[in-house]
Amino acid sequence: MLNFQKLCLLSAVVFFLRHPVVGKNHCANKCGRVRIQFPFYLKTSNMNHTTEHPPGFELSCNEKDETMLELPSVPIKLFVRNIDYESQRIEIYEPQNCLSAQLLKLGNASISPFQFPKPYYGSDGTNVSSFNCDSMSCPILLSESSLDSVQPELVSCTKVKDVLSAKWYNSYSYNDGSVAMEWLKPDCRYCEARGQKCKRKNGTSGETECSVCLTNTTHGLTNVLLIAAGGIMGLMLLVVALVCVYRYYAKKEEDQARIEKFLEDYRALRPTTTRLSYTDVKRITNGFSESLGEGAHGAVFKGMLSSEILVAVKILNDTVGDGKDFINEVGTMGKIHHVNVVRLLGFCADGFHRALVYDFFPNGSLQRFLAPPEKKDVFLGWEKLQQIALGVARGIEYLHLGCDHRILHFDINPHNVSLDDDMVPKITDFGLAKLCPKNQSTVSMTAARGTLGYIAPEVFSRNFGNVSYKSDIYSFGMLLLEMVGGRKNTNVSAEESFQVLYPEWIHNLLEGRDVQINVEDEGDVNIAKKLAIVGLWCIQWNPVNRPSIKIVVQMLEGDGEELIEPPTPFSRTNIVPATHQNFELEVIHEIEE
Numbered sequence: 001m002l003n004f005q006k007l008c009l010l011s012a013v014v015f016f017l018r019h020p021v022v023g024k025n026h027c028a029n030k031c032g033r034v035r036i037q038f039p040f041y042l043k044t045s046n047m048n049h050t051t052e053h054p055p056g057f058e059l060s061c062n063e064k065d066e067t068m069l070e071l072p073s074v075p076i077k078l079f080v081r082n083i084d085y086e087s088q089r090i091e092i093y094e095p096q097n098c099l100s101a102q103l104l105k106l107g108n109a110s111i112s113p114f115q116f117p118k119p120y121y122g123s124d125g126t127n128v129s130s131f132n133c134d135s136m137s138c139p140i141l142l143s144e145s146s147l148d149s150v151q152p153e154l155v156s157c158t159k160v161k162d163v164l165s166a167k168w169y170n171s172y173s174y175n176d177g178s179v180a181m182e183w184l185k186p187d188c189r190y191c192e193a194r195g196q197k198c199k200r201k202n203g204t205s206g207e208t209e210c211s212v213c214l215t216n217t218t219h220g221l222t223n224v225l226l227i228a229a230g231g232i233m234g235l236m237l238l239v240v241a242l243v244c245v246y247r248y249y250a251k252k253e254e255d256q257a258r259i260e261k262f263l264e265d266y267r268a269l270r271p272t273t274t275r276l277s278y279t280d281v282k283r284i285t286n287g288f289s290e291s292l293g294e295g296a297h298g299a300v301f302k303g304m305l306s307s308e309i310l311v312a313v314k315i316l317n318d319t320v321g322d323g324k325d326f327i328n329e330v331g332t333m334g335k336i337h338h339v340n341v342v343r344l345l346g347f348c349a350d351g352f353h354r355a356l357v358y359d360f361f362p363n364g365s366l367q368r369f370l371a372p373p374e375k376k377d378v379f380l381g382w383e384k385l386q387q388i389a390l391g392v393a394r395g396i397e398y399l400h401l402g403c404d405h406r407i408l409h410f411d412i413n414p415h416n417v418s419l420d421d422d423m424v425p426k427i428t429d430f431g432l433a434k435l436c437p438k439n440q441s442t443v444s445m446t447a448a449r450g451t452l453g454y455i456a457p458e459v460f461s462r463n464f465g466n467v468s469y470k471s472d473i474y475s476f477g478m479l480l481l482e483m484v485g486g487r488k489n490t491n492v493s494a495e496e497s498f499q500v501l502y503p504e505w506i507h508n509l510l511e512g513r514d515v516q517i518n519v520e521d522e523g524d525v526n527i528a529k530k531l532a533i534v535g536l537w538c539i540q541w542n543p544v545n546r547p548s549i550k551i552v553v554q555m556l557e558g559d560g561e562e563l564i565e566p567p568t569p570f571s572r573t574n575i576v577p578a579t580h581q582n583f584e585l586e587v588i589h590e591i592e593e
Contacts, residue, residue: 028197034080038200039198057183067080079094093178106168127144141172273334284311289301303360335403341426363418372486382527386530390557400472408433411432466543477536477537477546478539526561529560533564534556
């Protein structure tokens with residue numbers, strides 16, 4: 001990689017030596033592909049036309065970068081395709097490929113200071129007739145001699161005009177719809193042959209002289225210094241860019257080496273998941289033809305592992321993360337087997353391509369079904385919501401207590417809960433997960449992780465306590481409250497400032513004063529209140545006052561009659577001690593980091 005960097009730097013130096021930066025060229029302008037220099041000039045320039053340029057060579061450049069010549073003797077504008085300063089010839093065309101109409105307007109009038117090239121034979125001019133045909137919008141031009149024979153294409157045409165001695169006809173080309181003109185004075189061909197530029201000789205009316213084209217002579221030294229400074233600055237920027245590219249690819253190689261080392265250790269465990277090549281991933285997804293959505297870490301596509309197994313393939317974004325998210329997810333999911341946790345079927349680590357293959361759930365995520373009861377086409381019913389809540393809680397319980405290591409998810413939210421055909425919930429997306437020993441209550445973190453609105457307060461600030469498995473409890477509590485309310489507890493204002501909205505309506509629901517939630521059946525009322533009470537206990541700001549996931553499962557499995565409403569979690573007063581709660585919440589003593 002270092003040799004590659006040196007090679008890039010050497011190439012950059014050679015480039016600047018062979019292609020020095022130049023200042024503005026005062027000898028020539030440009031409009032589109034047409035180079036404009038003496039005796040021509042742009043109409044918009046500030047030059048003194050009467051003394052520096054001969055009349056009749058004025059050009060204009062329109063908004064489409066098309067160059068136009070306006071003849072002083074004829075009120076028409078001709079489009080310029082090219083100017084050859086060595087042969088002193090200018091090529092005229094018409095953008096709509098109908099130059100013949102303009103030439104008919106020209107007739108046989110003078111086009112001074114230009115003239116049409118004389119043919120090697122015949123007279124200076126040719127008698128021309130024009131015909132309008134029904135199938136063509138542009139007139140057809142034919143010379144007098146060609147009319148002596150029968151022209152089949154003129155059967156349905158009408159003769160509209162004759163032009164005598166049309167000098168332009170001999171240089172008119174039907175192939176590309178152009179005509180050539182030339183000028184004799186001022187004569188700059190000698191200067192062009194010497195590789196120099198032509199200009200008006202000072203103090204004369206028609207004489208010219210040759211000159212070397214430099215920047216403005218009055219400020220020549222300043223311009224040279226500016227050019228040198230620009231070159232140095234450009235070289236410095238190029239060096240910085242090359243260093244960034246070098247560091248980028250060096251980091252990618254480190255990430256790839258880290259992943260390969262992990263996969264070697266992972267393979268020794270003989271996991272049931274299959275490693276796939278990127279070619280396999282493209283085949284499974286039929287060339288990524290059906291997208292299921294896109295998130296911060298990459299896009300998800302529908303695929304087919306076999307004729308009977310549908311899968312969801314997450315293509316990880318190459319620009320996000322350093323490979324640790326991939327290692328987290330593969331390393332964690334390879335050890336998990338639970339009905340309420342998604343199953344990892346395969347993964348891809350092929351070069352910089354990374355992908356994860358999961359079971360496909362046609363019902364999508366829980367987010368789709370967060371709706372108030374009155375939306376009958378979306379609302380799942382309180383019994384089903386209770387089953388989903390209990391399933392998610394059991395999945396978290398398995399992660400916290402049922403594995404060899406405690407697995408902290410750190411991103412519990414409705415988007416990361418998928419529903420299978422029977423609406424059984426599956427916890428997904430373990431990219432932010434963290435493993436720790438079961439006897440360790442707190443974990444160390446260098447930065448907040450999770451989804452806004454579901455991140456526990458202590459993850460943002462240690463003033464609220466240590467980061468622990470209670471952080472997942474907080475996220476689950478926010479999920480429960482959204483299930484009850486059928487709406488999100490977060491808001492993004494017009495100024496894009498994020499806010500967490502405390503669900504006061506939950507307390508109104510518990511007191512029977514919430515008119516926004518329509519719960520008719522008494523049994524459904526009990527379920528709604530139970531989910532609400534559990535959710536409120538889970539979102540207590542002090543992690544010590546939140547129940548463990550084991551207690552949460554017990555609360556959800558019960559009938560809820562013994563549950564009491566917790567204190568407002570956003571109040572630092574009136575905190576009910578955990579030991580005084582009548583459903584015997586266990587006291588969790590956090591261990592200091």
